[in-house]
Amino acid sequence: MAERKAIFITGGASGIGRAIALRFAKEGWFIGLGDVNDGGMMETEALTGNGFTYRHVFDVRDRDAWDVALEAFSLAAGGRIDVLANNAGIPLGGSLADNSTQEIERCLDINLKGAFFGAQAALPYLQKTAPGSCLLNTASAAGLYGTGGASVYSATKFGVRALTESLDAEWAEHGIEVRSLMPSFIDTPLLDIAPNAKSNERIRQRVKDGGLEITPVEEVGEAAWRAVHGSKLHVKVGKTARRMAFASRWMPGRVRKMSRSNSRPLGR
Numbered sequence: 001m002a003e004r005k006a007i008f009i010t011g012g013a014s015g016i017g018r019a020i021a022l023r024f025a026k027e028g029w030f031i032g033l034g035d036v037n038d039g040g041m042m043e044t045e046a047l048t049g050n051g052f053t054y055r056h057v058f059d060v061r062d063r064d065a066w067d068v069a070l071e072a073f074s075l076a077a078g079g080r081i082d083v084l085a086n087n088a089g090i091p092l093g094g095s096l097a098d099n100s101t102q103e104i105e106r107c108l109d110i111n112l113k114g115a116f117f118g119a120q121a122a123l124p125y126l127q128k129t130a131p132g133s134c135l136l137n138t139a140s141a142a143g144l145y146g147t148g149g150a151s152v153y154s155a156t157k158f159g160v161r162a163l164t165e166s167l168d169a170e171w172a173e174h175g176i177e178v179r180s181l182m183p184s185f186i187d188t189p190l191l192d193i194a195p196n197a198k199s200n201e202r203i204r205q206r207v208k209d210g211g212l213e214i215t216p217v218e219e220v221g222e223a224a225w226r227a228v229h230g231s232k233l234h235v236k237v238g239k240t241a242r243r244m245a246f247a248s249r250w251m252p253g254r255v256r257k258m259s260r261s262n263s264r265p266l267g268r
Contacts (some may be wrong), residue, residue, distance in 0.1 A: 002132040003078065003080065004028065004029065004030050004052065004077070004078065005023050005029050005030065005080070005082040005083075006029060006030040006031075006032065006073070006074075006077035006078070006080050006081050006082055006083075007020075007021075007029050007030070007031060007032065007081075007082060007083040007084075007085060008020055008032035008033075008034060008036065008069075008070060008073050008081055008083070008084050008122075009031070009032065009033055009085040009087055010034040010060055010085065010086060010087050010088035010114070010118060011034075011035060011087040011088035011089060011138075012031075012033030012034055012035050012040075012041055012044055012055070012087075013033070013035035013036075013038075013039070013040025013041045013043070013044060013052075014040045014043075014044070015085045015217060016087055016138060016181075016183070016217060016220045016221075017033070017035070017042045017044070017085070017086050017088070018040075018043075018047070018217075018244065019217045019218055019220050019224075020085050020087065020136075020220070020221050020224045021033060021044050021047075021048055021053075021099050022044075022047060022048060022221060023029070023222060023224060023225050024080050024083075024217075025048035025049070025050045025052075025053070026050075026225075027225070028050065028052075028055070029052070029205075030051070030053070030076075030077040030078070031045075031052060031053045032050040032053070032054045032055075032056070032073040032076070032077065032081075033045065033053065033054070033055040033056070034053075034055075034056050034057075034058055034060070034069050034073075035057065035089070036057060036058070036059055037163065038055065038057045038104035041055040041057075042055070042126070045259075046170075053126065053182065054072075054073055054076040054077065056068075056069045056072055056073060056123075056145065056255075060088045060110060060113075060114030060115075060117065060118060061110060061113060061114055061117075061193050062117075063117045063120075063121070065254035066117050066118060066120075067121055070084075070121050070125055075185070080125070080128065081125040081128075081129065081133075081233075082126075082129045082132070082133050082134070083127065083133065083134045083135075083136055083228055084118060084119070084125075084126065084134075084135050084136065084236055085136045085138070085267065086115045086118040086119060086122075086135065086137045086138065086223065087112060087136075087137075087138040088114055088233075089110060089111045089114075089138060089156075090106065090107055090111065091150075091188050092104070092106075092107040092150065092152050092153045093149055093153065094150075094152045096147060096148060096151045096152070098150055102154075102161075105260070107152050107153060107156060108152065108155075108156060109242055110231065111153070111156035111157070111159075111160070112155075112156045112159045112160065115137055115163055116163060116211045117158050118197060119133075119135055119137075119163065119167060122252060123171075123174075123176075126171075126174070126176045126244060127174050127176065129187070130174050130175035130176050131175030131176075133175070133176050133177065133199050134177040134178070134179060134227075134228045135164075135167060135171070135176065135177070135178045135179070136180070136224060136227055137160050137163060137164050137178075137179070137180045138160070138180070138181050138183070139157045139160040139161045139164065139180040139181060139182050139234070140154075140157040140160075140182060140183060140184075141155040141182055141183065141184040141236070141238070141240055142157045142158075143157030143158045143160060143161040143182060144161075146158075147233075157174065157251055160180065161234070163181065164178055164180040164233065164234070165233065167231055170195035175229070178233075179227040179228065179230075179232070179233060179234075179235065180227075180233070180234045180235070181223055181224060181227060181235050181237055182235065182236045183218060183220050183223070183236075183237035183238055184235065184236075184237065184238035184239070184240035190249070219238065219256035220237050221239055223237045242246055
């Protein structure tokens, strides 16, 4: 009988992390959840319903905590980790002038440093289950072309994209697959918060006002499954992400013009 494969997912308390957990649990995988929100992880754990789950409360900004989390999950999963879903992230919108130092540092630390720390910590585990193991990073359509009114967030997602491309080359010798998800606006609780401390506007309303589609979160779970088992380096999720990928490659001048004309920052 084949060993049960194992995936560890950060940001597993809700949203995209939860959708990935449910999709892989459906296939019988052992699910590891990492987040600062234990209550949310308990809800995800209950929803998986397969009895093979493990949750660990930790902060992705803490490099040492990564080692503790992955070692504990590896033991719980029978000594293996096949996939790390480097998914934890937070939004930040508004003009750069309106973003506080604390907001900028928090977004950089969680979205970017957390992804680097996770990749570094996961390497020895993914080497053990290679070939076929995978680092799956959650990037964004905002990593395809810089978004006016979300400069810090866009920069972090460009960074995650660069991390993915760099490690795709660097880890090829180990037989480890490296992939990214590039979703557009996904229907998660993150859409229902203000983009920054100076704003009362919800991100969801701004998306609706802009006439952009909101993609069901289940589509990201399916995309994650395809990414891990497919050959595409970057997997776009949602119509906006696919259109942006096409336009930024083939019509960069048009994208720049549209970006400048639609650059009212989130929160204004």
